[in-house]
Amino acid sequence: MNRREFLRIGAAAVTCAAVPVARTASGGPQLAVTMDDFNVLDGVHMPAVERSARILATLKTYGAQGMALVIGRFAATTEGDTVLDAWAKAGHIIGNHTYSHLDYHAQATSLKEFAEDFRRADAILRTRKGFRRFFRFPMLHGGDTAEKRDAMRAVLERYRYREAHVTIDNADWLIDRELRARLAADPNCDTRPYRDLYLRHIRAFARYFRESAGEVFGRDIPHTLLTHFNLLSALHLGDLLNALRSDGWSMIAASNAYGDAVFRHSPTVPPAGDSLVWAGAREAGRRMAKPPIEDERWLSSELARVKS
Numbered sequence: 001m002n003r004r005e006f007l008r009i010g011a012a013a014v015t016c017a018a019v020p021v022a023r024t025a026s027g028g029p030q031l032a033v034t035m036d037d038f039n040v041l042d043g044v045h046m047p048a049v050e051r052s053a054r055i056l057a058t059l060k061t062y063g064a065q066g067m068a069l070v071i072g073r074f075a076a077t078t079e080g081d082t083v084l085d086a087w088a089k090a091g092h093i094i095g096n097h098t099y100s101h102l103d104y105h106a107q108a109t110s111l112k113e114f115a116e117d118f119r120r121a122d123a124i125l126r127t128r129k130g131f132r133r134f135f136r137f138p139m140l141h142g143g144d145t146a147e148k149r150d151a152m153r154a155v156l157e158r159y160r161y162r163e164a165h166v167t168i169d170n171a172d173w174l175i176d177r178e179l180r181a182r183l184a185a186d187p188n189c190d191t192r193p194y195r196d197l198y199l200r201h202i203r204a205f206a207r208y209f210r211e212s213a214g215e216v217f218g219r220d221i222p223h224t225l226l227t228h229f230n231l232l233s234a235l236h237l238g239d240l241l242n243a244l245r246s247d248g249w250s251m252i253a254a255s256n257a258y259g260d261a262v263f264r265h266s267p268t269v270p271p272a273g274d275s276l277v278w279a280g281a282r283e284a285g286r287r288m289a290k291p292p293i294e295d296e297r298w299l300s301s302e303l304a305r306v307k308s
Ligand SMILES: [Zn+2]
Pocket: 036, 037, 097, 101, 138, 139
């Protein structure tokens, strides 16, 4: 999520009346798990290969193909090679998340530099089993100006890539950061409070984006959940998917989700990026309902309480 945007939108938004959301044919909302970064060099509490095995086992339980959006510099390591082989073997899609995770909204990041970073990751990833031409902008930052946005979209088109849009944006990275710091200081600490915050935060935002998508697009859409390849996912992705299932969600293959027409359009709004639902609302000139109380600000204060 655009960290500042998360708070700004929350402050500026007005509450809209809840709109009834159409159900999918299966009778409930659907989501695909997409996972970013693949920092295989972070081994706090659990090495990458073990993290990977646990996440893959969780995804297997739900029988749904996920999508891995991989930072090229991590793929180009021994650990990355082992992990991505296992993901491909399990039938998951591998996509491009740049080589070094540059922020395309930074003024200092030019199109030339960013496009080169994209191409560098493409060269590393394109020959891997499971690779498909999907690209996700780091931090969901698709360009701070119309010129940068359009120029990079033209590069993606030239390379016949599609954007791997996120609908359910969230701040799982923040919980993971605090969890790792806590475990580094005290390997035996109780991790349950972090799990509980994770579940509460994501469930609230899944519901929020689903309701908002119904309003913005006029129908229920398949959703794409943003997660990260990190310790939090290794420990608690199973708890999260279980909780979402009890909320009525079913897991679908990433290729099915991205097959929906809603993902074929990248809204033409500057700055580009964020959740596809937010961007779609901005493009249509609609105001989003106020985000749930369990937002990034709430998370920060709850995490500080857990730490003390
Ligand atoms: Zn990322």
